[in-house]
Amino acid sequence: MLEIKNLHAEVAGKPILRGIDLTVRPGETHAIMGPNGSGKSTLSHVLAGREGYTVTDGSVTFNGKSLLDLEPEERAGEGVFLAFQYPVEIPGVNNTYMLKAALNGIRAYRGEPELSAVDFLKLVKARVKAVGLDEGLLNRPVNEGFSGGEKKRNEVFQMSVLEPLLAILDETDSGLDIDALKAVAEGVNALRDANRSFIVVTHYQRLLDYIVPDYVHVLSKGRIIKTGGKELALELEARGYDWLTGEAA
């Protein structure tokens, strides 16, 4: 489904990703862990197509298409979704209205007809319950005045409506207390199925207690230096990153 080969990327002339290789098959959940500054967020943003990152080498193929050649909205159309670490506030833009435009944008990209207002509302009502988002937030401006937990839950809610094939969760656990973390994880787990894949980017092992990954990759200085099963995360939790990166604390 997703194949990253020898991916190099830099920001403002500074190399951040230095040869990433990663293969994600349908239905798999991959955790990307690593210390601060290892390139975790850069990887998420490069995959979603954010401007300001220059890919200097390598390729990313998604279901046979070169992802790097596509605009961010086209990537969304192909089924890529990024849950932001810091979801941005958009004053005056209604949350539901934005989501409807997004869903219909994706449908248009796929040559599908627009969803009717009634069907859309049904979908939203069902998903908002499943994710446990306060329904009152649906008609508020996007993320405006939301608490940290509400913002993250809103990301998962959007994901559940847009039904991506590949969801990238960029430090979705940051800033969440344990209850919010559990709730977000439940929302994600409800979406896991044989066709949908996840890349879970996180600094801490904690999230992986709730979203159990098939693979754990350790990123350091822009490279994947170790890959293992879910037990690798526990080992990292116990021993820190230093024994892998070979640096003193």
Add this chain to the structure above:
Amino acid sequence: MASNAQDLDTLVGRHYSAGFYTEIEQDTAPPGLNEDTLRLISAKKDEPEWMLEWRLKALERFRAMREPNWAHVHYPPIDFQAISYYAAPKSDKDRPKSLDEVDPKLLETYEKLGIPLEEQKMLAGIAVDVVFDSVSVHTTFRDKLAEAGVIFCSFAEAVREHPELVQKYLGSVVPVTDNFYAALNSAVFSDGSFVYIPKHTRCPMELSTYFRINAMNTGQFERTLVIADEGSYVSYLEGCTAPMRDENQLHAAVVELVALDDAEIKYSTVQNWYPGDEEGRGGIYNFVTKRGDCRGARSKISWTQVETGSAITWKYPSCLLKGENSIGEFYSVALTNNRQQADTGTKMVHLGRGTRSTIVSKGISAGRSQNAYRGLVRIAPGAEGARNYTQCDSLLLGDQCGAHTFPYIECRNPGAQVEHEASTSRISDDQLFYLRSRGIKTEDAVNMIVNGFCKEVFKELPMEFAVEAQKLLGISLEGAVG
């Protein structure tokens, strides 16, 4: 009432009568601003002597005045003697014969706004001889207004049919000598609209110049007078979201509103005149004086404007808050793109006790445009307990445009409360990327953000207007972010 009904009938009928343009064609005055021009205009309008006298006095005052230069706009000097002050509408043979002859860009815009074909023809200036829906619209419209005793007619009709009202209120809000362009308008105004709402009457419908078809040809010096008598209410819509084909470069209109005790006037404008090409060539100069007089106690005047057109916009819809506990409001969206210049804002003059005013101004600049908010809040010594709240936000698209804020506050009453909030922001890359990553195209994402920015103002517009205004912003911003 009967005369009013008749009046509307004439207006509607006249527009579609074949002889109309031929008759007027001979009326075009030679360029130049002098007494003879005024006499000609007055004669053509069949005006009484007092009206001509008024014009002549205005011309005298105008000659003693100087063109103001304090606004943050730049344009070559205007030769007032080179303008023809009474130009007839284009004759049928000069007009485009069909939509095939009209600029395809214009048609594209109409299409996007969802304007019906026949209306497109009208807006594009094609001689329409097939009467479409508007006849039925006009009939229902006329009956309903007459029943309520509302007077809604052309200014020229009002001068003839309701001289006592016109004489009483004309120039009482914007005096002839108020400013250079108001004096010019007072001398040469061609036509406009007149509205009178009787005591304790709620006008049964929103009054719109859009339905008064002949208003489209009233030309560059429009005069509007709206009077809301005690305890009455009216909502007045000016303009149209479709770009207007217009041959006149200089527009200097005057709008006067009078609200007596407990009366409320809601005045909404969507201005979308030709802004010129991408280099700013052509385009309308829109120098307007709009002022509302809250003359009565507890009266309320609310201005809502969406300004997207014109090469240069220079206007400050204002409120004189004379009546005790009267309320003035100003909600504005001003969008400039390419080489457009806008210097717009409001004046809230608090004279009465307990007067309140609210100002919400949203400026959006794109391309190489310049967008200035200029606002005055004046609290007179007698305005005990007056309150003002001003919020003034600017949004920049790109890095070649400018946003400027010139707030003036004069407070002469220590008990008054004046608040001013201002912000300037750029459309952030974070917001754009967020929306695009959700599957929304760049252009739609920009529109979404801009419309969100303007929401507080749009919610003040009547429903249909608000929908059109949103579409209009999108169209005006096309190509602003690439």
